[in-house]
Amino acid sequence: MVVRSMTWLRARVSRGWLLLLVPAAGLFTGCNELPGARTDPANTFAYGGTMARELGDLYMMTFWWATAVFVVTMAAFFLALWRFRERPGNPIPRQVHGNTTFEVMWTIAPTLVLVIVGIPTIQKLFELEHPPAGQPPLEVEVIGHQWWWEFRYPAELGGFVTASDLHVPVGRPVQLALSSEDVVHSFWPPRLAGKRDVFPVPATTPWRKNHMWFNVAEPGIYYGQCAEFCGIQHAQMRFFVVAQPENEFLAWAQRQSQPSPNASNSEGQAAFLRGGCVACHVVNTSTPDPNQKLLGPNLAHVGSRLSLAGGTLENNDENLARWLHDPQAVKPGTKMVLPNPLSEEDIQTLVRYLRSLQ
Numbered sequence: 001m002v003v004r005s006m007t008w009l010r011a012r013v014s015r016g017w018l019l020l021l022v023p024a025a026g027l028f029t030g031c032n033e034l035p036g037a038r039t040d041p042a043n044t045f046a047y048g049g050t051m052a053r054e055l056g057d058l059y060m061m062t063f064w065w066a067t068a069v070f071v072v073t074m075a076a077f078f079l080a081l082w083r084f085r086e087r088p089g090n091p092i093p094r095q096v097h098g099n100t101t102f103e104v105m106w107t108i109a110p111t112l113v114l115v116i117v118g119i120p121t122i123q124k125l126f127e128l129e130h131p132p133a134g135q136p137p138l139e140v141e142v143i144g145h146q147w148w149w150e151f152r153y154p155a156e157l158g159g160f161v162t163a164s165d166l167h168v169p170v171g172r173p174v175q176l177a178l179s180s181e182d183v184v185h186s187f188w189p190p191r192l193a194g195k196r197d198v199f200p201v202p203a204t205t206p207w208r209k210n211h212m213w214f215n216v217a218e219p220g221i222y223y224g225q226c227a228e229f230c231g232i233q234h235a236q237m238r239f240f241v242v243a244q245p246e247n248e249f250l251a252w253a254q255r256q257s258q259p260s261p262n263a264s265n266s267e268g269q270a271a272f273l274r275g276g277c278v279a280c281h282v283v284n285t286s287t288p289d290p291n292q293k294l295l296g297p298n299l300a301h302v303g304s305r306l307s308l309a310g311g312t313l314e315n316n317d318e319n320l321a322r323w324l325h326d327p328q329a330v331k332p333g334t335k336m337v338l339p340n341p342l343s344e345e346d347i348q349t350l351v352r353y354l355r356s357l358q
C-alpha cells in the first residue's frame with residue numbers, strides 16, 4: 001500500500017504540478033472574504049473596532065511571513081526531490097551532511113524571520129496595553145460565573161449591574177476589569193478583541209485581575225463567548241456586546257440605574273419570595289455590596305435583556321416559563337436549583353412580573 005502510494009506520488013511529483021498547489025493553498029487559507037465572512041458572528045476577520053483590526057493586521061503580517069517561509073521551503077524541497085530523483089545508472093549524489101555554509105544559513109534565516117515578526121508583535125503588545133488617550137474610557141467590571149457573565153457599571157452611571165448584555169457606546173473605548181467568582185474563564189468577543197483569561201481574584205492578590213479594552217466602530221450586536229473550558233455548560237456561557245450611539249447608551253444606562261416601575265408589584269414580589277428566588281437573586285438597581293456573593297444574576301431589568309441564562313434562550317414569555325418550569329432540563333448542571341418546583345400559577349405570575357422589568 002505504502003509502496004503503491006509512493007509510486008503514485010512520485011509519478012505526480014515528477015510532473016511537477018504539485019508545486020502549483022503550494023501557493024494556491026496559501027491564497028485560499030489567507031482569504032478573508034470567504035462566503036459568510038461578514039455575517040458569521042464569530043469571524044475574527046470582520047473587524048468591529050480598532051483593537052480587532054490591530055490584532056488582525058498583526059496576524060496577517062505573521063501569516064504572510066509564514067506563507068513565504070512555507071513556499072520557499074517547499075519549493076526547495078520539491079526541487080531537490082525532482083533534481084535528485086532516482087534514474088537508472090545515476091550514482092548517489094554528493095552528500096552535503098555537515099556543510100558549514102548551509103548550517104549557518106538555516107540558523108540565521110529563521111532567526112531573522114522570528115525577529116522580523118517578533119519586533120512589531122512586541123511593539124503592538126505595549127501599544128495596545130492601554131486604550132488610546134484622548135477619550136475617557138467606559139470602565140466596566142466583568143465577573144465570570146459558572147455559566148454566565150455579570151457586568152457592573154461605574155458609579156457615575158449609577159453603579160447598576162447587568163448579566164449577559166454588555167451595552168457600550170459606539171466609538172468610545174471600553175476598559176474591562178476581569179475577575180471570576182469561581183473557576184478560570186476566558187472573555188472573548190471575537191469581532192472586537194482577543195481572548196483574556198479571567199481568574200478568581202482573592203483580596204490578597206488583586207494583581208490577578210486581568211484587563212481588556214476595545215472600541216466598537218458601528219452600532220450593532222456583537223457576539224461573545226467564554227473561551228476557557230469551565231465546566232459542563234461552558235458552551236452556554238455567552239454574552240452580547242450591544243453597541244449603541246452615545247445618547248442611546250446613556251438613555252439605557254439611565255433606565256438601568258432606576259428601579260423598573262413594575263419592580264414593586266406585590267403579586268410578583270410575593271411569588272418571588274414563595275419560590276425561594278431570593279436565595280440567589282436580587283431585583284435591585286443600587287450598587288452591589290462587593291462582599292455579597294449571589295449565585296444568580298441581578299434581575300432588576302431582566303425583561304430588557306436579549307437572552308436568558310447566558311445566551312441559552314432568547315428572552316420571551318415562553319422561554320422564561322420553560323426556564324422556571326425546570327432550569328436543569330434547559331441547561332443541565334446550571335447552578336439554578338429550585339428548592340421546590342413552582343406551581344403553574346406561580347410560573348405565570350413570575351413570567352408576567354419578570355418580563356415587565358424593562
Ligand code: HEC
Nearest residue numbers: 147148163275277280295296297308309310334335336337
Ligand atoms: C440556587 C440558586 C438559585 C435559585 C434558588 C434561583 N435561581 Fe435563578 N438563576 C440562578 C443562576 C445560577 C442563574 C444563571 C444560570 C445560568 O445561566 O447558568 C439563574 C438565572 C435565572 C434567570 C435568567 C437571568 C438572566 O439574566 O439570564 C432568571 C429569569 C431566574 N434565574 C429566575 C429565578 C426565579 C424566578 C427563581 C425563583 C423561583 C430563581 N431564579 C431561583 C440561581 C438561582
Ligand SMILES: [Cu+2]
Nearest residue numbers: 185226230237
Ligand atoms: Cu466560562
